[in-house]
Amino acid sequence: MSETHTAEKAPVRSGSQRFRRQRAAMFGFIAPALLVYLVMVIAPSLQSIQISLTDWDGVNDAYNYVGLSNYEDILGSERFWNAVKNTLLLGLGSAVIVNVISLAVALLLDRLNHWQGFFRTIVYLPALVSGFIAATIWKYILNFNFGVVNTTLRDAGLPTWTHDWLGDSEIVVSVLLFLLCFTLGGNTTLIYLANLQSVPQELVEAARIDGASGPQVFRFVTWPMLAGAVTVNMTLAMIAGWTIFDQILVLTSGGPGFISETMAFFIYKVGFGEYRAGYGSAAAVVLFVVVLASTVVANRYMRSREIQA
Amino acid sequence: MSATMRVTGTRRRAVAGAMTVLGAVGLTACASDAADDTAPAPDKTEIRFTYATGDESWNGAVKSVVDAYNAQSEIATVELDPLTGGTDYATAVKTMDATGNWPAVIDMRDTRTYIEAGKLAPIPEGVTALIDDAAYGPAADGSVYVVPSSALNGEVGLNIIYDKAYFAEHDLEVPATYDEFIELLEAIKANGDVPLATAAGEIWPSDQLWKPLAAPVFAEWSDKGGFWAAVQEGKASVEDLREPLDKLKHITDNFVLEGWQSTQDAQTTTLLVNHQAVMATSSAGIGRLNDIHKVAPDFEAGLFIVPDDEGHINVLKNSVNGDTLSGLSISAQAKENGAEYDAAVDFLTYFYSVEAADIIEQSGVIAPNIKLADEITRNTAIPGAEDYFALLESPELVWYQNETLSPDFSAFNTFFRQTRIEMQDGQTTIDEAIAKSQAEFDKTVGQG
Numbered sequence: 001m002s003e004t005h006t007a008e009k010a011p012v013r014s015g016s017q018r019f020r021r022q023r024a025a026m027f028g029f030i031a032p033a034l035l036v037y038l039v040m041v042i043a044p045s046l047q048s049i050q051i052s053l054t055d056w057d058g059v060n061d062a063y064n065y066v067g068l069s070n071y072e073d074i075l076g077s078e079r080f081w082n083a084v085k086n087t088l089l090l091g092l093g094s095a096v097i098v099n100v101i102s103l104a105v106a107l108l109l110d111r112l113n114h115w116q117g118f119f120r121t122i123v124y125l126p127a128l129v130s131g132f133i134a135a136t137i138w139k140y141i142l143n144f145n146f147g148v149v150n151t152t153l154r155d156a157g158l159p160t161w162t163h164d165w166l167g168d169s170e171i172v173v174s175v176l177l178f179l180l181c182f183t184l185g186g187n188t189t190l191i192y193l194a195n196l197q198s199v200p201q202e203l204v205e206a207a208r209i210d211g212a213s214g215p216q217v218f219r220f221v222t223w224p225m226l227a228g229a230v231t232v233n234m235t236l237a238m239i240a241g242w243t244i245f246d247q248i249l250v251l252t253s254g255g256p257g258f259i260s261e262t263m264a265f266f267i268y269k270v271g272f273g274e275y276r277a278g279y280g281s282a283a284a285v286v287l288f289v290v291v292l293a294s295t296v297v298a299n300r301y302m303r304s305r306e307i308q309a
Numbered sequence: 310m311s312a313t314m315r316v317t318g319t320r321r322r323a324v325a326g327a328m329t330v331l332g333a334v335g336l337t338a339c340a341s342d343a344a345d346d347t348a349p350a351p352d353k354t355e356i357r358f359t360y361a362t363g364d365e366s367w368n369g370a371v372k373s374v375v376d377a378y379n380a381q382s383e384i385a386t387v388e389l390d391p392l393t394g395g396t397d398y399a400t401a402v403k404t405m406d407a408t409g410n411w412p413a414v415i416d417m418r419d420t421r422t423y424i425e426a427g428k429l430a431p432i433p434e435g436v437t438a439l440i441d442d443a444a445y446g447p448a449a450d451g452s453v454y455v456v457p458s459s460a461l462n463g464e465v466g467l468n469i470i471y472d473k474a475y476f477a478e479h480d481l482e483v484p485a486t487y488d489e490f491i492e493l494l495e496a497i498k499a500n501g502d503v504p505l506a507t508a509a510g511e512i513w514p515s516d517q518l519w520k521p522l523a524a525p526v527f528a529e530w531s532d533k534g535g536f537w538a539a540v541q542e543g544k545a546s547v548e549d550l551r552e553p554l555d556k557l558k559h560i561t562d563n564f565v566l567e568g569w570q571s572t573q574d575a576q577t578t579t580l581l582v583n584h585q586a587v588m589a590t591s592s593a594g595i596g597r598l599n600d601i602h603k604v605a606p607d608f609e610a611g612l613f614i615v616p617d618d619e620g621h622i623n624v625l626k627n628s629v630n631g632d633t634l635s636g637l638s639i640s641a642q643a644k645e646n647g648a649e650y651d652a653a654v655d656f657l658t659y660f661y662s663v664e665a666a667d668i669i670e671q672s673g674v675i676a677p678n679i680k681l682a683d684e685i686t687r688n689t690a691i692p693g694a695e696d697y698f699a700l701l702e703s704p705e706l707v708w709y710q711n712e713t714l715s716p717d718f719s720a721f722n723t724f725f726r727q728t729r730i731e732m733q734d735g736q737t738t739i740d741e742a743i744a745k746s747q748a749e750f751d752k753t754v755g756q757g
Contacts, residue, residue, distance in 0.1 A: 057422060057426075057716070058403060058407075059403065059406055059422055059423060059426045059428065060422070060425060060426040061426065073752065078745075143571070143576075144567070144568030144571055144572065145568055145572070145576065145579075145580060145585065146576075146579075164567065164568045164570055164571055165571075166510075166570075166571040167509075167510070167568055167569070167570025167571030167572075168570070169570075169734050169735075169736050252571070253510070253511060253512065254727075255509065255510075255512065255570065255727065255730060256509060256570040256571070256730050256731065256734045256736075257727050257728070257730045257731025257732075257734055257736055257737075258727055258731060259731070259736060268400075269723075270720075272399070272400040272403055272404075273397070273399055273400055273723060274719065274720035274723055274724075275399075275403075275419065275422055275716070275717075275719065275720060276720055
């Protein structure tokens with residue numbers, strides 16, 4: 001009996017040992033990357049919290065602790081709240097618009113029977129261009145005096161339609177929103193397309209047999225099945241929106257005045273350009289809290305909609 | 310062995326072979342690149358010279374001097390390391406500092422911050438002895454850390470470039486007072502033309518129109534320690550700048566070419582040469598005239614500085630000690646490397662030679678103020694340059710000082726520039742701009 005008991009136990013013990021060895025091996029494989037991530041991302045982020053409590057200029061080795069005065073200055077700064085407003089507008093605005101457009105494009109791509117690869121490539125190409133390069137090109141296109149947009153309008157006899165697209169304080173943020181939406185849709189479209197193609201066709205056919213129209217099929221069958229993709233895409237788009245920087249730096253430098261500054265640009269400006277690393281770090285901590293809070297809230301809502309297939 | 314296993318094994322060998330070939334090609338390319346890199350002669354120390362790119366005249370002057378130095382130096386080779394000038398230059402320097410990647414010779418900004426942080430090395434007397442004594446100054450510890458990169462003619466380079474042919478055609482004259490300047494603007498506007506192009510696409514060119522207007526106020530405090538020092542002490546305030554702010558707003562609203570909010574500084578030259586504006590603001594001095602001459606040899610350009618109500622031309626004298634001090638420095642990192650320091654000193658010694666001064670002048674930039682200035686061959690061939698030299702000799706020229714000793718002034722100045730642009734753009738009133746600026750000054754500089 002003891003030999004049987006030992007024989008029964010042996011496979012279980014060797015199985016858990018094998019699992020522990022496999023887990024150790026898996027950890028060994030990710031350890032180098034994890035170490036780099038901890039050293040290059042996590043540690044500096046935590047150090048930002050410490051620096052945010054100082055008056056460090058970013059250059060001198062010496063600094064003083066100033067408690068929460070950086071946070072008091074930031075939260076009382078009109079410039080900061082303007083940057084928060086722009087970040088919300090550009091972040092949420094671009095997330096919603098990009099997702100709507102990308103879903104529409106994905107629906108069209110899903111219906112294609114020919115040349116799918118070609119059109120997918122065309123849709124994805126803008127995502128391959130870095131934000132910095134795209135912004136530089138747009139800067140030339142939208143130049144008030146020499147840009148192709150205004151030159152074309154003037155040549156077409158529409159001089160009143162010309163605008164200082166990047167210098168008119170009334171429209172500059174809207175122009176930035178447009179430019180952001182132009183380049184952020186590639187990945188979003190592909191994620192929607194992949195999810196569309198995983199919607200069970202029997203559900204769609206069943207709905208059609210029951211007399212549902214196209215829009216009804218989308219609303220009651222397809223859209224709920226896309227909840228997971230919406231969660232992912234909206235989360236990624238919002239995070240990209242909160243950290244918008246390249247385009248602002250290239251296109252407007254936050255101007256004219258302070259009108260188009262975003263939180264990320266504000267942090268860069270005060271932290272690097274004005275030798276106020278402590279102040280900039282405090283702003284970065286505030287941005288982190290804002291991004292975390294908004295992403296958690298948005299995710300909770302979106303996840304409540306998801307259907308487990 | 311099954312067919313599948315044979316195929317799998319063959320595929321693995323093919324992949325391994327391809328990787329080996331790619332790796333070999335990559336390593337060969339790296340080796341070729343390393344071999345192709347311009348390497349200094351075995352006994353020469355290679356050093357970097359980081360400088361802020363500006364107009365083409367300045368860029369050309371730097372390259373010409375460095376090329377000439379490299380051709381004759383037996384101990385060093387200087388490698389040019391240009392960085393985009395303007396607002397982001399400070400960020401680039403800060404990044405170099407954070408990564409421990411200082412060049413041996415650097416065109417410095419926000420110098421006081423770095424001097425106090427011990428990032429710069431003292432410049433030896435062998436170099437400073439070549440320079441005019443008024444063109445450099447010691448820091449608090451008695452050492453000289455910065456020497457001028459070009460002529461220290463103050464902010465004479467901050468001026469208005471104008472179309473001489475237009476002026477001649479319409480019987481217009483260079484204004485002798487501020488009122489005459491306004492009349493000039495009105496006359497050009499009455500002709501149906503745009504009087505003035507200016508730039509605020511980056512924030513630093515906003516000084517080009519502002520400073521001449523504010524200069525009369527700044528000049529009043531020159532003998533009392535400077536305007537901004539007085540504000541710091543509570544003897545003056547930003548409210549004292551109400552009149553120049555009002556003038557700035559009036560000129561912007563009525564006489565400046567549309568689109569100035571997003572216009573880059575270099576574009577104003579194009580706008581002038583294309584006759585889209587009759588005048589343009591500039592901070593490039595004679596270099597702007599040289600640039601115009603290169604792109605439009607037939608364009609007759611001249612320059613003047615906006616005078617005050619009494620006809621005085623108030624020009625800020627270069628700071629040799631304050632926070633706005635700029636010029637060439639040797640990094641402390643180079644000092645730690647003896648050979649790099651010696652190479653840097655040798656380069657600066659050449660930079661302040663008559664030979665180098667002649668090269669700089671030929672490139673369209675006024676050479677630094679060296680003691681042997683009389684031996685320099687000045688470039689008088691640039692059309693309009695006579696206006697520049699006439700300004701330096703003008704009996705109406707009034708030099709004033711406005712030292713900003715606080716290292717935090719740079720932060721306030723950036724904010725002040727943006728606030729002025731905001732006000733010019735009509736986003737805020739002058740009252741709001743003054744209140745905001747004063748509050749920011751009290752918060753950043755005032756506490757210093």
